Amino acid sequence: MLARLEGGLADFQSGFAASLLSAEKVADRRFSVHRNNVKASLVAALAARFPVVSRLVGVEFFQAMALVFIERCPPRSPVLAAYGAGMGDFLDGFEPVADLPYLADVSRLEWGRRLAWHAADASTISIEALTAVEPDRLAGVRLDLHPAASVVASVWPVISIWTTNTGDEEARPIGPDWVGQSALITRPGLEVFVNALPPSAELLFRSLSAGVALGEAVARAEHIAGFETAAALSLLFRTGAVTSLAVE
Amino acid sequence: MTADRRPRGGLGAGAGLKPEHYRDILDGRPGVGWFEVHAENYMGTGNGAGGPPHFFLEQIRARYPLSVHGVGLSIGSAEGLAPGHLQRLAAVVDRYQPALVSEHLAWSTHAGVFLNDLLPLPYTEATLAVVVRHVDQVQSTLKRRILIENPSTYLRFAVEQMAETAFLCELARRSGCGLLLDVNNVFVSTANHDFDPTVYLADFPVEHIGEIHLAGHASIEVAGGESLLIDTHDRPVSDRVWALYQSLISRIGPYPTLIEWDSDVPTWARLSADVARAESLLSFEEGRHARAA
């Protein structure tokens, strides 16, 4: 079957691309090979990116939802590993999953792990580098955080939900006494780690990653109830979130 | 730039590198000539490029020659190449110093949206001018010759002014690029357009070949009892593609040959069996051509 060209190459590609992305049925089965390649491959890429979200909503639902996502947020780069960044915001506003309010944060956790997997490598330092600093100069220390390190803060028990839907044959029920969890994602070597941050320590993480000096970053976080400097610092170093420090 | 005419390019038969096989390759050190990666899988996600993909690729690169095969540059886009993506490709090439670099005669990006398929181009003078300009741009940026691969096609366009083989010949002549001849794509396209693959191969400008691809394809039913071949890379190379390949290299001599298997990836043992088959055919031809010379 011959498709008709209506003008120059640019016009041809505009028309072809519009038909590819359109939801209308096409009679031409040869053309539909391309449309199917585009849609099916992107749906599969998203399913591979968000296996826990897919398990939570079911495969059939996920595929249909992914098609809506693809329509609203098509990939802007040929690097497919980078496709899916907008899933959290998309799920926040996607009415059919309004009854699963934690779904968006679960997707953000999965996405954070994805970014950590591909991020640049860097060597990490242990807390001894910090204990070696003279006490009077500690407040002025600036920490460099690992390119793979990120935090997903949530009012939902995202780590528990993610863990049981990753490691367990059958997902365990989340008890009635659940609390919100903030996940610290790190990848000091080849493995991606997910750890629960002590309450509100994500503010410390964010201040440090913005280049705020240690004294000021701790002071900001200490305004929040439940923040424990020692536990937060211990975890950051232990999980490989810190690559170097500078003493002023 | 002139075509690299060294028989086989010193490489022999290679395999498309899949993460599923990293361990098999590093632990078993199989006697495979070379590996090919898709450039886009080693470009990170915007926060640098490291982690396990590069950890394994660096070790494999230290032991085997490498080919970098781009799948997303959209070299036939009328709107021009995305400069950011060309820079990412240059970074991968710079980091791994591959023996071969290749891309497709296709387009996949339009108005900034990546369509994740190798879409067909109408073979016209206007298209040729666009593709030549882009190949020039890539070769200038990478400071090396690249190979361009013939696509699998399902559609033909009424406005076409030349055959695919003539288009590729002109592209190589004007841009100085080499060609990557995918024999499976030849089989798929010619079957879909009711054309004789041996005639296509007889017309193909073999003097520009730098690499050959072999892969598996599927057949689907289309309305009206017509069947269509799809380039799926999810199964072994078909016997008819092997036969075409064997007759091709007996005519033109041995060239670096890659087995591609990208979906439903098999065990390393299964994939390497196909690589060994290609290698034995290449060795036979190499011996025959050496004796003839």
Add this chain to the structure above:
Amino acid sequence: MTIRTTNLALAAAVAAASLMSVGAGAQTANTDKERCYGISMAGKNDCAATGNNSCAGQAKADYDAKAWKYVAKGSCMNMEVTLKDGMKRKGTLTPM
């Protein structure tokens, strides 16, 4: 708090943190499969030189996005959540 006491508090916290770190190791929440260098995470749906799906042309994922007709099947999590409408619901991840 004076600068001096801030520094002392910080130094104490750093010392405590270093004690906490002894023997603690990085806690991981990864499965055994992921520990195998997480190859499963990387191997799926890489960029490929072809349509990834052997079902190409079969319109396997032929959904009508406008007439939303799917419900989240969900895994069997029994978790009580308070939704935007203020309603508390239990077991919302069971089929609706």
